[in-house]
Amino acid sequence: MTTSSLKQLTDNSLVKNSSFINGNWLKSSATFDVVNPFNNSVLTQVADINPSDVEKAVIAAKNVQLAWQNTTANERSEYLKKWANLLTENLEDLALLLTLEQGKPLAEARGEIKYGISYIEWFSEEAKRVYGDTMPALSNSQQIIVTKQPVGVVAAITPWNFPNAMITRKAAAALAAGCCFIVKPSELTPLSALAMAELSLQAGIPNGVFNVVVGTNAKAIGEVLTTHPDIAKFSFTGSTAVGKLLTKQAASTVKRVSMELGGNAPFIVFDDADLEAAATGLIAAKFRNAGQTCVCANRIYLAESIKQPFLEIFTEKLKQLKQGNGLEDVQLGPLINKAAIDKVSTLVNNAISQGATLHYLGEASATGYPATILTNCTNSMEIAQNEIFGPVATIFTFTNEQEVIKQANDTEYGLAAYFYSQNINRIMHTANQLKFGMIGINEGIISNAAAPFGGVKQSGYGREGSHYGLDDYLEVKYLCLGNLV
Ligand SMILES: NC(=O)c1ccc[n+]([C@@H]2O[C@H](COP(=O)([O-])OP(=O)(O)OC[C@H]3O[C@@H](n4cnc5c(N)ncnc54)[C@H](O)[C@@H]3O)[C@@H](O)[C@H]2O)c1
Numbered sequence: 257m258t259t260s261s262l263k264q265l266t267d268n269s270l271v272k273n274s275s276f277i278n279g280n281w282l283k284s285s286a287t288f289d290v291v292n293p294f295n296n297s298v299l300t301q302v303a304d305i306n307p308s309d310v311e312k313a314v315i316a317a318k319n320v321q322l323a324w325q326n327t328t329a330n331e332r333s334e335y336l337k338k339w340a341n342l343l344t345e346n347l348e349d350l351a352l353l354l355t356l357e358q359g360k361p362l363a364e365a366r367g368e369i370k371y372g373i374s375y376i377e378w379f380s381e382e383a384k385r386v387y388g389d390t391m392p393a394l395s396n397s398q399q400i401i402v403t404k405q406p407v408g409v410v411a412a413i414t415p416w417n418f419p420n421a422m423i424t425r426k427a428a429a430a431l432a433a434g435c436c437f438i439v440k441p442s443e444l445t446p447l448s449a450l451a452m453a454e455l456s457l458q459a460g461i462p463n464g465v466f467n468v469v470v471g472t473n474a475k476a477i478g479e480v481l482t483t484h485p486d487i488a489k490f491s492f493t494g495s496t497a498v499g500k501l502l503t504k505q506a507a508s509t510v511k512r513v514s515m516e517l518g519g520n521a522p523f524i525v526f527d528d529a530d531l532e533a534a535a536t537g538l539i540a541a542k543f544r545n546a547g548q549t550c551v552c553a554n555r556i557y558l559a560e561s562i563k564q565p566f567l568e569i570f571t572e573k574l575k576q577l578k579q580g581n582g583l584e585d586v587q588l589g590p591l592i593n594k595a596a597i598d599k600v601s602t603l604v605n606n607a608i609s610q611g612a613t614l615h616y617l618g619e620a621s622a623t624g625y626p627a628t629i630l631t632n633c634t635n636s637m638e639i640a641q642n643e644i645f646g647p648v649a650t651i652f653t654f655t656n657e658q659e660v661i662k663q664a665n666d667t668e669y670g671l672a673a674y675f676y677s678q679n680i681n682r683i684m685h686t687a688n689q690l691k692f693g694m695i696g697i698n699e700g701i702i703s704n705a706a707a708p709f710g711g712v713k714q715s716g717y718g719r720e721g722s723h724y725g726l727d728d729y730l731e732v733k734y735l736c737l738g739n740l741v
């Protein structure tokens with residue numbers, strides 16, 4: 257399967273070319289190109305929403321908010337299940353679309369669609385478990401009752417690196433809680449979001465409950481979504497720089513805000529680790545999505561005594577990864593665009609000029625970046641303090657536990673961290689001291705719908721997935737029942 261065209265889809269009605277508002281496809285005279293990052297060919301054109309039309313989505317969501325929140329939890333659960341089932345029935349087409357617009361290997365794209373569906377399935381069940389509370393009152397004539405209510409209309413902005421799952425992780429929780437939802441996906445990957453909209457229509461989700469606005473003027477669209485008084489909550493996944501800006505904007509109407517931002521994950525291999533397992537975990541944590549993942553291992557700390565044997569195992573594994581067109585039998589796809597390649601290239605060149613050693617350089621396609629291992633890295637290098645977002649493994653060494661924990665925490669980010677050890681005392685001590693929202697212990701892949709995903713420090717706040725994932729979409733309401741006799 258190598259022709260790289262949307263014609264390969266079994267059901268071409270999944271290819272939609274305009275924003276989805278109130279159950280309708282909103283045309284616009286202006287369009288933008290959606291490009292396949294592997295060969296830079298234009299896949300299709302999509303209507304570029306005029307930012308003044310974004311308010312139509314807000315009005316549509318507001319108009320139906322009360323009716324949606326008054327459906328029963330079971331009814332919302334059924335809608336979500338139908339949507340999930342339709343995504344499952346169309347898994348192959350959705351994966352193909354995702355690879356074509358984003359570049360990741362087809363097997364990974366299938367994995368992302370299943371991962372995205374798992375959030376819809378998860379929250380279709382959690383919808384039924386929005387429990388309240390009662391508390392002992394200070395007087396026998398009063399009773400304290402706590403209920404939970406949907407916050408209201410939710411707006412979201414999502415990135416290109418997970419065009420499906422970063423949307424379902426928010427939308428499914430919002431819809432389950434009883435909130436109507438508007439999302440602006442990345443302009444680089446709008447087709448996956450629009451296909452999900454088509455399937456929401458087929459699932460019978462009422463008009464106005466799920467809306468998708470697509471356009472290139474992210475700043476202006478973002479301004480509407482972060483400042484409109486009829487939007488109660490704003491949820492963002494993307495870079496820390498943009499997250500800071502949007503947080504400020506949302507403050508003007510004191511919106512509830514969730515921020516899923518960038519990461520700079522340390523990956524520590526202690527001298528008592530199972531080296532084979534650690535190398536396998538590192539391949540997954542570092543090279544998934546060609547290193548374009550917020551939870552990617554960004555700094556790899558090896559105990560000095562196991563550095564050589566570990567590097568031998570790791571390098572051998574890395575040599576097995578083939579890079580190229582995501583539709584062929586490869587494990588590494590292209591980077592998203594030329595700017596991404598240039599950024600990675602600059603970080604690597606600067607690291608080498610600052611003393612890092614080029615230990616391994618793989619082969620790359622024209623639009624990819626070669627799988628790379630740099631040794632002799634130090635925390636003061638630019639590459640250690642920035643998200644690399646590419647297939648480059650940077651190796652640091654350490655000689656004692658306290659030193660490596662200090663180095664691992666030496667970052668403004670706090671999303672994910674990983675370490676490998678077989679000593680339970682060391683495991684608990686290290687896990688407790690790492691200042692990150694998620695810790696992989698002897699595990700390189702930590703994301704799943706049952707677990708709370710999110711960061712601390714400048715990686716943001718709020719949690720997605722798990723039973724915690726509903727909290728951001730619910731208001732706690734206290735009822736004081738008085739004058740009881
Ligand atoms: N913590 C998480 O769960 C998580 C998940 C995925 C990606 N990320 C992060 O996302 C980043 C990569 O994605 P990206 O390059 O798309 O990030 P980005 O911040 O550049 O863009 C994310 C989204 O914001 C929009 N945007 C950009 N500028 C805007 C503005 N001024 N106003 C309103 N919207 C604006 C973009 O169009 C896109 O839809 C990385 O930093 C990665 O770590 C975090």
Ligand SMILES: N[C@@H](CC=O)C(=O)O
Pocket residue numbers: 417418421548549550551703
């Ligand atoms: N890869 C993350 C999202 C960040 O890029 C995930 O595992 O959900």
